Amino acid sequence: MVFLNAVVSQDFAPDALPNAVRSAIGKPLRRAAALTQLALTGACACLTEEQRRQPTILLWQSTSGPRLETLNLLDEVCLGGGEPMPYDFLATQPALAAAQIQPFLPGLRSATHLPLDGENSANWSMLLALACRWLDQGRCAQVLCAQLDHWPDAASGRWLALGTGPAATALGRLQPASLPAPAGQADTPDFPAHLREWLDTGRASSFYLHAATSPRLAVEFARL
Amino acid sequence: MQRPLHIVASGLLCARGDSPAAVGDALWAGECTAGERLLGERYFPYFALPLAEPDWLLRAERAVRHVGAQLGPYAPETPLFVASSSFQVGLFEQRGAPFDMPVGSASFSRQIADWLTLTGPRSSFSTACTSGFSAIDAATTLISAGLIDEAIVVGVELANASTLAGFAAMELLSRSACRPFDARRDGLVLGEAVAAVRLSAAPGPWQIAGIASGLDAYSTTGPDPDGGPIAGVMREALQAADTPPAAIDLVKLQAAGSPGSDLAEANALRQVFAEVMPPLLSLKPALGHTLGASGIAELAALIASLDAGQIPATANYGEPDADIGLAPLTVRSQAVVRRALLNLVGFGGGLASLLVERS
Numbered sequence: 001m002v003f004l005n006a007v008v009s010q011d012f013a014p015d016a017l018p019n020a021v022r023s024a025i026g027k028p029l030r031r032a033a034a035l036t037q038l039a040l041t042g043a044c045a046c047l048t049e050e051q052r053r054q055p056t057i058l059l060w061q062s063t064s065g066p067r068l069e070t071l072n073l074l075d076e077v078c079l080g081g082g083e084p085m086p087y088d089f090l091a092t093q094p095a096l097a098a099a100q101i102q103p104f105l106p107g108l109r110s111a112t113h114l115p116l117d118g119e120n121s122a123n124w125s126m127l128l129a130l131a132c133r134w135l136d137q138g139r140c141a142q143v144l145c146a147q148l149d150h151w152p153d154a155a156s157g158r159w160l161a162l163g164t165g166p167a168a169t170a171l172g173r174l175q176p177a178s179l180p181a182p183a184g185q186a187d188t189p190d191f192p193a194h195l196r197e198w199l200d201t202g203r204a205s206s207f208y209l210h211a212a213t214s215p216r217l218a219v220e221f222a223r224l
Numbered sequence: 225m226q227r228p229l230h231i232v233a234s235g236l237l238c239a240r241g242d243s244p245a246a247v248g249d250a251l252w253a254g255e256c257t258a259g260e261r262l263l264g265e266r267y268f269p270y271f272a273l274p275l276a277e278p279d280w281l282l283r284a285e286r287a288v289r290h291v292g293a294q295l296g297p298y299a300p301e302t303p304l305f306v307a308s309s310s311f312q313v314g315l316f317e318q319r320g321a322p323f324d325m326p327v328g329s330a331s332f333s334r335q336i337a338d339w340l341t342l343t344g345p346r347s348s349f350s351t352a353c354t355s356g357f358s359a360i361d362a363a364t365t366l367i368s369a370g371l372i373d374e375a376i377v378v379g380v381e382l383a384n385a386s387t388l389a390g391f392a393a394m395e396l397l398s399r400s401a402c403r404p405f406d407a408r409r410d411g412l413v414l415g416e417a418v419a420a421v422r423l424s425a426a427p428g429p430w431q432i433a434g435i436a437s438g439l440d441a442y443s444t445t446g447p448d449p450d451g452g453p454i455a456g457v458m459r460e461a462l463q464a465a466d467t468p469p470a471a472i473d474l475v476k477l478q479a480a481g482s483p484g485s486d487l488a489e490a491n492a493l494r495q496v497f498a499e500v501m502p503p504l505l506s507l508k509p510a511l512g513h514t515l516g517a518s519g520i521a522e523l524a525a526l527i528a529s530l531d532a533g534q535i536p537a538t539a540n541y542g543e544p545d546a547d548i549g550l551a552p553l554t555v556r557s558q559a560v561v562r563r564a565l566l567n568l569v570g571f572g573g574g575l576a577s578l579l580v581e582r583s
Contacts, residue, residue, distance in 0.1 A: 065329025065350075070386075074316055074323045077389050083264060089390030090444060093309075095352040099573035102441035110437040110574075112358050115311070115330035115348045123347055130362055133369050176371065213345040214303065216371045 184208025235294030271415025271512030356519025415512020434465025451491030
């Protein structure tokens, strides 16, 4: 059985991110890209100190990707005519986030970045399907699924924390939906907000995430 | 549900040839010449695609369509998994400032789907050098669970100055050649590739028997020299396949000619295989390091070689390194390979191992 242990939504003004990181870990995360800071801040919000040591997989999708850093790099390479500053290049590599945040999440075993290919697109259904399967297989004790975006005027993190066991604050459980799945919430970037709303005020016993192009990836949530 | 997972078709376009079989033949013949790319005032060896088309987007289209045509008939609704570390950054460079980047950072994946006439779900993976195996891992998980039946996994890494300049700025590139495990190794040689595998629950000649991923946070640019995290991932892949180390007939190394990463991988191999070291092979001296495409490109090339009953030699190896203490195959062989382990050690700490087995 897979448990929904946390639903977290975070929104920051971009210049507030360093302070958010400092609040989360007690010190700044030097030379870290915005997405890395978002990942660390959100992961710390989802997990207690003890949970951060449990074997964890991070799956994070992003529409923006390292957009601002890539534009900066393109300026340096194409307009500057030379080689970029190494840390500017590193900031365009979202895979680096995992290595930078593992010291604060000692249980982090692997991390996968899934860039999205369109505005308002999301792939929560696939992230959750992978998470449920890997938890069932015993690959890890918990999976953090996230959508992280960093734009010039806003930064946001949407998180679902799943585990093989219920945390003290567990909110529900989930499983691949039996087919045919009832109509459900569309797979959009703000799916965690809809899930939170159902948890807080919904009357139905179950809540479904619908995957338009992959109906078999539909997910059913239920309260504990 | 737990279904076996087969590789039913593959496609490849890289510096060594325009199909998996052609690349296999070139590897068997020992071909390993590289071209070069100018960056500022420095030339770097580089393995470019054999396409003369100067327009970045047209070149990409030709490459992707060519590889897609090698996958045999597939349903248009087949799920697409795209692996890349740079996507279409070369296009932005060619079009110049002001850089017109679409909203979705992986918007290039939609273009790839169109070129492949795929209308089903798409997902993209960008975990640097391990991107290809990350995509395969997701696809195999969903197929194995019965949530999808087939998947097309495409690795794309196409020429751009940003990646070359970034690696050059960190002094990670060789100015001469990729020399895996060699005492003279001095860095990576980058290259381009478009590669694809079609994965299915239906029978095929090869199975993906096990796959594992991991993280080495020793440094953002290089692994723990002890090799412990790499060894851990190799063991997990073997365990997932329920296969002992002694049953591995060949290891396709990451071995990109990097001083630090090669040493870490060698130390990991000793931890996993001890005294019974299987034959070791690196394809990067012949293909270049094709980054996000490398996992799929090297898988397609290796399977083509093995299907032809051929294990190519590792090019450019000549001077043993006492610290490495291991040597890749320098003499080609026709030994039968039933199971092969493929390693990826990624920039940024990503690790992955995949075990393929004849069906």
